[in-house]
Amino acid sequence: METAQLIKILHGYPLFRDLSEKELAPLLEGHRFKNVRHRDKLFTAGEAAENFALVLTGAFKLVRPTPRGEDAIMYFSLPGDVIGALVMLKPNGTYPVSSVAMGPSTVILLSRAVYKNAWMSSATVQAKLNSLLYVRMCILQDEKANAKLPLQQRIAALLLKILDRYPESDDSKLPIPLTRQEIADAVGASVESVIRCMSEMSQAGILRTEDKHIEILRTDRIAALLKDDSLS
C-alpha cells in the first residue's frame, strides 16, 4: 500500500484526525503491514512487549486466560484502535492480554522505539490515547456494574454496546462475527447458558443469527430488557 493511501485511511480515525501529514510521518516510522488469519494471535498475554499495533481491517478480541483455563474477553478492537500501546511505557513489560483475530485482519506493527521517540513525546497523541483508554475503561466499569444482573440483560447490554461503537453500520447487524462461545467469554457465562438465553430471544423475534452474524431485529425490545425484566 502506498503511504499516501495509508495516511488517508488514518485520517479517518479519531486518533489521527487532527494530525498533519508532517506530524504523522514520525509516528509511522518503520511501520510494516501484517496480515493475521482468523483465530491467530497477534500478541500473546505474558510475552515480552516489543511492538504495538494499529488495527486497519477486521477485528481482534483481547482475551485474558482465566485461572480455570477458559478465556475472558476484555475488549473488541476494531479498525482505528491501537493494541498494546500502553505497555510500551514499561520497560520489560509484558502484554496483559492476548489479541486474537476474529476473521482475517490486517494491522500495522510499530516498534517500542517509535513509541518512545514519537508517540510519547507528543502531548496530542498521548491525550488521544488517554481518550481511547478512557472509553475502554468505562466499558469495563459498566460491565462490572452489570455483573449481578441476570444473564439475559448482560447479553443485551453487550450487544447494544457493540452496536453503539459502530455508528456506520446499517443499524441492526453486528459488525463482527460472534460465536456463542465468544459472547459467553465476554459476559462471563457458560456457552450453554448463553445459547439458552439467545434462543429465547430468537423465538421472541428480537434477534436473528446467520452464520455467526447477529442481526438485531428489535433494538427497542432489547433496550427494554435492560430497564424492566423478562421477555414476557
Added chain:
Amino acid sequence: METAQLIKILHGYPLFRDLSEKELAPLLEGHRFKNVRHRDKLFTAGEAAENFALVLTGAFKLVRPTPRGEDAIMYFSLPGDVIGALVMLKPNGTYPVSSVAMGPSTVILLSRAVYKNAWMSSATVQAKLNSLLYVRMCILQDEKANAKLPLQQRIAALLLKILDRYPESDDSKLPIPLTRQEIADAVGASVESVIRCMSEMSQAGILRTEDKHIEILRTDRIAALLKDDSLS
C-alpha cells in the same frame, strides 16, 4: 499549607516525581485544598465534570450505582492518585463514577481550565496519567478474569491486591478501613455471603478484623487459596 511543603509531598508521588518545581507550578495553578468527611461524596456520578482532584490523605472509593440500586466499587484511590482527570478531555463530560471518602480525607481541587492549559499540553504528565490509568485497567481486567471463581478466591484476590498497592505498610494490615459491605461491593457479591466467607477465614486463623481494619495473618495461605481450593 505552604507551597514549599506541598511540593515536597507531591514529589513523593510517582506522578510528579520527575518534575522540577518550575514545571510543577503551572500544574497547580489555582489549586485549593478541600477536606472531605467520611462517607461524603467528592464528585457524584453523572454530574457535570468541572474539576478534578489529587488525593493527599485518606482514601476514596470510586463507585458506580448499579441498575438495582446497589453500588459497585471500581477502584480505591489512595494518596497520590488523581480523580476525575480523564473526563476533563471531554467538553461537557460527566463523572462516570462517584468518589466517596473512606474516613476523613483531604484533596486539592483543580479546574478543568488548568487541565486544558497545563496538564494536557505536557507529554510527560499525559504519559504518567496513562500509566496510572493502565494500572487501574489491569486491575479491572484481573477482576473480570476472576469473576467466575468462587467467592472465597475473589475476596482473597482483592485483599492481596490492596496489600500490593501499599508496599510501605507493615506487610499485613490493610491501609484502608473496609466494611464487609464495601468488600461485597468490590467483588460483586452480597454482604451476607462475604461475611460467611470471611468468618471462615477468621476461624481458620488467616485473618483478623478489628474495627474495620483487616489484618492478614497468613499471607501465604491466602495466596494458596488462589492456586488450589478450599480452606481444608
Added chain:
DNA sequence: CGTGCAGTTGACGACACTCAACCCTGGTGG
C-alpha cells in the same frame, strides 16, 4: 434512649454451571 450502621446467622430458593448427549456443517484425507 431511639436511630442507624456494622456484623452475624439460618432457612429457602433460583439462576446458572456442569456433564453428557446429539445434530449439522464444512473441510481434509484416504
Added chain:
DNA sequence: CCACCAGGGTTGAGTGTCGTCAACTGCACG
C-alpha cells in the same frame, strides 16, 4: 466418493453456589 473430524450450536437433567429474606446483636452518636 465417502469417512472422519473439528467447530459451532442445541437440549436436557442434576447440582451447587450464592442471593434473598428475616431476625437479632452490639455499638456509637446525638
